[in-house]
Amino acid sequence: MEGEHQNQETDQKQQFDSISRLAATKTPEELVFLYKGIQYPSLLCSPETFEALEKVFQPRPDDAMIISYPKCGFNWVFQLLTSMAPMVNKNVEGHIDKVIPLLEFGKPEKFKVMEESPAPRMYGTHLYYGDIPQSFFQNNTKMLVIFRNPKDTAVSFFHFYNKNPLIPSFKSWDEFFTRFMSGEVMWGSYFKYAVTWNKHMDNPNVMVVTYEELKADLAAGIKKIAEFLKYTLTEEQVQSIAEGGTFGAMQEKYKTKNASFGQVLFRKGEVGDWKNLFTEAQSREMDAKFEECLAGTALGKKLNYNVYCKY
Numbered sequence: 001m002e003g004e005h006q007n008q009e010t011d012q013k014q015q016f017d018s019i020s021r022l023a024a025t026k027t028p029e030e031l032v033f034l035y036k037g038i039q040y041p042s043l044l045c046s047p048e049t050f051e052a053l054e055k056v057f058q059p060r061p062d063d064a065m066i067i068s069y070p071k072c073g074f075n076w077v078f079q080l081l082t083s084m085a086p087m088v089n090k091n092v093e094g095h096i097d098k099v100i101p102l103l104e105f106g107k108p109e110k111f112k113v114m115e116e117s118p119a120p121r122m123y124g125t126h127l128y129y130g131d132i133p134q135s136f137f138q139n140n141t142k143m144l145v146i147f148r149n150p151k152d153t154a155v156s157f158f159h160f161y162n163k164n165p166l167i168p169s170f171k172s173w174d175e176f177f178t179r180f181m182s183g184e185v186m187w188g189s190y191f192k193y194a195v196t197w198n199k200h201m202d203n204p205n206v207m208v209v210t211y212e213e214l215k216a217d218l219a220a221g222i223k224k225i226a227e228f229l230k231y232t233l234t235e236e237q238v239q240s241i242a243e244g245g246t247f248g249a250m251q252e253k254y255k256t257k258n259a260s261f262g263q264v265l266f267r268k269g270e271v272g273d274w275k276n277l278f279t280e281a282q283s284r285e286m287d288a289k290f291e292e293c294l295a296g297t298a299l300g301k302k303l304n305y306n307v308y309c310k311y
């Protein structure tokens with residue numbers, strides 16, 4: 001089993017290196033493609049995979065699906081879930097890391113591989129609510145929706161664009177900020193994403209967790225997630241998941257798994273980094289947008305904007 005796991009890690013590293021070499025031969029325009037009006041990275045997503053997600057993939061009620069706008073903590077929560085899964089069913093072990101966990105990434109054949117995985121399966125998406133196939137709602141898949149305050153999300157996204165060889169770069173933070181605010185970035189508008197999810201927070205199969213609450217108390221966050229998924233964990237198991245889920249532990253793990261992508265993915269892992277890039281005018285502009293879209297809403301309250309996004 002250990003050998004198989006190492007092979008999967010080597011595969012991931014080789015895939016990333018070979019796609020990076022391909023990306024270097026592309027123009028910035030070629031690195032992005034539009035699907036239903038939204039931008040996606042063309043070397044990672046394809047219309048065939050989007051169609052197979054809709055028509056071929058069979059979600060199950062005991063699946064755990066992470067849904068997040070980019071840079072809100074998808075990989076962090078995925079790590080927590082993959083630590084939990086073998087505690088719930090040992091047979092899951094050999095199936096973790098077999099496919100890229102983001103549903104819209106990779107080739108359509110991945111869905112056949114996922115079919116063979118025992119419960120609980122863990123995967124996720126950055127897709128808009130409206131672009132998630134109806135089958136997930138009809139089959140009562142459990143949805144963990146991860147949000148992060150919009151200012152840190154924007155800063156993290158900006159650095160991601162500029163560090164990730166698979167997507168185009170921006171000349172400046174100011175240019176990126178304008179595009180983020182108008183929603184002309186990959187996976188679309190943060191605010192549209194949030195406004196839509198705010199309407200579905202009462203769905204019993206949906207639980208919203210924030211990046212900031214995990215940062216404040218990771219063990220409490222793990223217990224909350226386990227309870228939602230109906231997993232029984234001992235205190236020791238919670239502690240061991242929390243230890244493996246710190247920023248430092250995850251950064252270290254990626255050094256052996258895929259060092260170059262690890263550097264792209266695990267940048268700083270902090271709350272409040274926005275203060276290093278936002279001008280006062282940009283901060284006010286985002287405050288006004290938050291007020292217009294989310295003030296007074298359940299999700300707006302959960303995001304604790306006044307605590308995390310004000311000077």
Ligand SMILES: Nc1ncnc2c1ncn2[C@@H]1O[C@H](COP(=O)(O)OS(=O)(=O)O)[C@@H](OP(=O)(O)O)[C@H]1O
Binds near residue numbers: 068073076159267269
């Ligand atoms: N364990 C842990 N603790 C705290 N923060 C963490 C952790 N793991 C990942 N991160 C930070 O999450 C940011 C990346 O978010 P995503 O994983 O959603 O990115 S992606 O859209 O899927 O590429 C990115 O944030 P920034 O550092 O602010 O850029 C990561 O560093």
